[in-house]
Amino acid sequence: MSKFFMLFLSMSMLCSFLYGQTFFELKGIVVDENNEPLTGASLFLFPIKKGTVTDAKGNFTIDNLSKGKYELEISFVGYKTLVDTISLTGNKTYNVQLNVSALSLQEVVITNNYPETRKKEESLNIEIVNDDYLKQNLGGSLMNSLKRLPGITSIDIGSGQSKPVIRGLGFNRVVVVENNIKHEAQQWGADHGLEIDQYAVDNIEVIKGPASLMYGSDAIGGVIDMKNRKIPVNNSFGGTIDLSGKANNDFLGTSISLYGRKKWFYADVRATILDYGDYKVPADSVDIYSYRAALYKNHLRNTAGNEKDIHLSFGILQKRYRSKFYVSSVNSKNGFFANAHGLEPRNVDAELHDKSNRDIHYPYQTVNHLKVTNSSNFQWKQLKFDLDLGFQRNFRKEWSQYVNHGYMPPIFPDTLNFNPDLERQFEKYVYSGNLKLSYQWSDKTQFNFGINSEHQDNRIDSRGFIIPAYQLMQIGGFVFAKHSISDKSMVQLGIRYDHGHIITDEYFDWFPSPVVESGSTSMPYLQRAGNIHRSFSNLTWSVGYNYNSGKWSYKTNIGKSFRMPIAKELAANGVNYHHFSYEVGKADLSPEISYQLDAGIEYSSEKFAVETTPFLNYFSNYIYLNPSSEHDRLYGNGNQIYFYTQAKVFRYGAEIHAHYELFKSLQFGIIGEYVYSEQLSGEKKGFTLPFSPPPSGIFNIKYHRDKIKFVEQAYLSIDYRITAAQNNIVPPEKTTDGYQVVNIGFGGDIAIKKQKVTISLQIQNLLNTKYFNHTSYYRLINVPEPGRNFIANISIPFSGKIKNK
Known part of the structure; x- marks a missing residue:
């Protein structure tokens, strides 16, 4: 581990002494609509992400710039963010006047024009949010905070854990990226959430649709790309104190960050502590099958x-040259609903659990996710090199009281080297590397070349078994090009080749089972998994086109994606205590192949904006768990057996996002989504896919004022969410009734002795409606969604200048 870290540091220090050339400066003044100077306006240059702020007279200077083409972003609260492209061949003066901001399509997501520019240059459909949006829509987890975006849902595990679902695709079909490195945990399990601190995220890009070309095999459904704080301005320091509370589960959260920069070096540290109790539902009982x-x-x-x-x-x-290092450790302990974890519901000690709503008894899980990454880039004339290296260790333990099933001994033997109450243990080590070369051929043409590589070593222990230990190696390379046909149109195309190899270890029961052959009985240790060696490779491609003309924008993208099967799909053979099921893998599964057509149409004017993003998707061999008529009597308690299988699948759907400015400060909006899936072959021909989200829509009214008495940037937002019934299911899924929920959000900035304090308040499920979420982890046992919840987040930013001696 220390050698790995020292290698990063040595590379950084070595490259920092490379090569010199002539540098230039960019200076100017930023003024408002009355030609008065704007003090404290932020300026950033991309792709180098170098910036500054204007002084008391609105002046700014950015020095030590190389010759080349840059994108300049200038922002100030209450004004439209300006994004402009500049070519620097010498010292340059750039004076600019900012305009007062008007509500637009992006206002609900992020209050500047950079996301709009990014969307116009990306042929796939993309949503972008910042930390302000996350705080205003704070949920129990990171994915709960993103569920308001069109096309984004989640598989929820209680109030603190959830998994991303993009257009009905989840698990290993959605890649989560943090600081350019793919986040790797035990994402194959429905009960496994994301071990990511949502307070540490500065902004998020959600790519809807196949993004395998740039992100690799698992991005067949989409990408959640998270970035941490921007690099601080030179000679500055600051930080943020976040305080959060939620009434439904007595949640208390504190997150404190500190940052500082002195010339060529900067540092940033954050600590987060969260604690919450049992959450409440609008019901006094739940029906668990027949109990x-x-x-x-x-x-x-x-x-x-x-x-x-x-x-x-x-x-x-x-x-x-710049090099950025990130080290994080996320540690959590979460209880599982005691009546829904493989134990007979009648045997739960309700008196013990009900003494306190904050204690955690069996069953529960503990997770530690350690991550060390480095991102370095070097730019020379038209060439830019990016290198990302990462190490991760995900260590998960699931605990429950030892109960013998099948031929397990009534009393756990003391000769074994693990705790009898340790139900499952997974320990995954991941080593990642990305290398990308960007070449600006001309003002109109750019080429990108890249290699992604990853090695996983997943180890298991404990009394329970569902997947074997395995080793996975993946490597892929791509070529991607962008060409501007004109000022209005752009074409993008790329090709990628992936190769992967997976090895699973054999596994034998730790207890003997009787086997009768030819009239005689023996007591062998049964084999649950064998050695599997599988290699997969595929060629994928993507072609996209963007056309932007005034108020109208059009985009389309067609491509082929591929995903290699994971260890669980190939070699599972055990009880899933969370779903009351027995799951069996299939060693000869083929990789998933997907073809998808994406489109986007957007119209935006001063008062009205609308965007729709339809898609078509065909899988030639989609992998999923298929329930059978068989039941397990050997290892569980008669659980239904599910087999991994493949089928041809056709999918289509669309999202719509529209806003209309009724008055200067009042906006009406609609957000809607629809996904349809159908199996075209196999035993379930004609059925949909598991966890298919039903159609839903949000009708929103938002009132916003620059100032109401002592509250600046004040807002009041009301969401009326309508979700249709989901009757298109795959048995043994249950149909789910439709529902309507009202959510309210309000807040703003106040000044306490010149100290800015941002307050975000929410009331979720205002009417305490009892309803079921079809994609919820607990839907199978009729657990409704959380009841009324009051949420408060207080954010206190502070900053200052470091004086030069």
């Missing part, structure tokens, strides 16, 4: 949890 379990004071017993996170980043900034 009704009573709930004490509406609490879902044993769903409490806590989290402790630490993040450190620092960087070296040179004239043409």
Whole structure:
């Protein structure tokens, strides 16, 4: 581990002494609509991400710039963000006047024009949010905070864990990226959430649709790309104190960050502590198959949890080279609903669990995710090199009281080297590397060449078995080009080749089972998994076109994607205690192949904006769990057996996002989504896919004023969400009734002795409606969604200048 870190540091220090050339400066003045100077306006240059702020007279200077083409972003609260492309061949003066901002399509997501520019240059459909949006829509987890975006849903595990779903595709079909490195945990399990601190995220790009070309095999459904804080302005320091509370589960959260930069070096540290109790539902009991379990004071017993996170980043900034290091450790402990984890519901000690809504008893899980990454880039004339290296260790333990099933001994033997109550243990080590070369051929043409590589070593322990230990190696290379046909149109095309190899280890039961052959009985240790060696490779491609003409924007993208099967799909053979099922893999599965057509049409004027993003998708061999008529009697308690299988699948759908400015400060909006899936072959021909989200829409009214008395940037937002019934299911899924939910958000900035304080308040499920989410982890056992929830987030930013001696 220390050698790995020292290698990063040595590379950084070596490259920092490379090569010199002539540098230039960009200076100017930023004024408002009355030609008065704007003090404190932020300026950033991309792709180098170098910036500054204007002084008391509106002046700015950015020096030590190389010759080349840059994108300049200038922003100031209450004004439209200006994004312009400039060519620097010498010292340059750039004076600009900003215009007062008007509400637009992007206002609900992020309040500047950079996302709009990014969307117009990306042929896939993309949503972009910043930390302000996350705080205004704070949920129980990061994915819960993103569920308001069109086409984005989640598989929820209680109130603190959730998994991303993009257009009905989840698990290993959605890639989560943090600081350019693919986040790797145990994402194959429906009960496994993301081990990511949402307070540490500065902005998020959600790519909807196949993004395998740039991100690799698992991005067949989409990408959640997260970035941490921007590099601080030179000679500055600051930070943020975030305080959060939620009434439904007595949630208390604190996150504190500090940053500073002195010339070529900067550092940033964040610590987060969360603690919450059992969450409440608008019901006094739940029906678990044929048994009704009573709930004490509406609490879902044993769903409490806590989290402790630490993040450190620092960087070296040179004239043409920069290197950024990130170290994070996310630690959580979460209880599972005691009546729904493989135990007979009648045997749960309700008296013990109901003594306190904050204690955590069996069953529960503990997770530690350690991540160390480095991102370095070097620019020379038209060439730019990017190198990302990463190390991750995901260590998960699931605990529950030992109960013998099948031929397991009634009393756990003391000769084994693991705790009898350790139900499952997974320990994954991941080593990642990305290398990308960008070449600006001309003002109109850019080429990108890249290689992605990843090695995984996943180890298992404990009394329970569902997947074997495995080793996975993947490597892929791509070529991608952008060409501007004119000022209005752009074409993008690329090709990629991937190769992967997976090895699973054999596994034998730790207890003997009787086997009768030819009239005689033996007691062998049965084999649950064998050695599997599989290699996969495929060639994928993508072609996209963008046309932007005044108020109209059009985009289209067609491509082929591929995903290699994971260890669970190939070699699972055990009880899933969370779903009351027995799951069996298939060693000869073929990789998934997907063809998709994406389109986007957007119209935007001063008062009205609308965007629709339809898609068509065909899988020649989609992999999923298929329920059978068989039941397990050997390892569980008669659980239904599910087999991994493949089928041809056709999917289509669309999202719509529209806003209209009724008055200067009042906006009406609609957000809608629809996904349809159908199996074209196999046993379930004519059925949909598991976890298919039903159609839904949000009708929103938002009132916004620059100032109301002592509150600046004040807002009031009301969401009326309508979700249709989901009757298109795959048995044994249950149909789910439609529902309507009202959510309210309001807040703004106040000044306390010149200290800015941002307050975001929410009331989720205002009417305490009892409803079921079809994609929820607990839907199978009729657990409704959380009841009324009051949420408050207070953010206190502070900053200052470091004086030069």
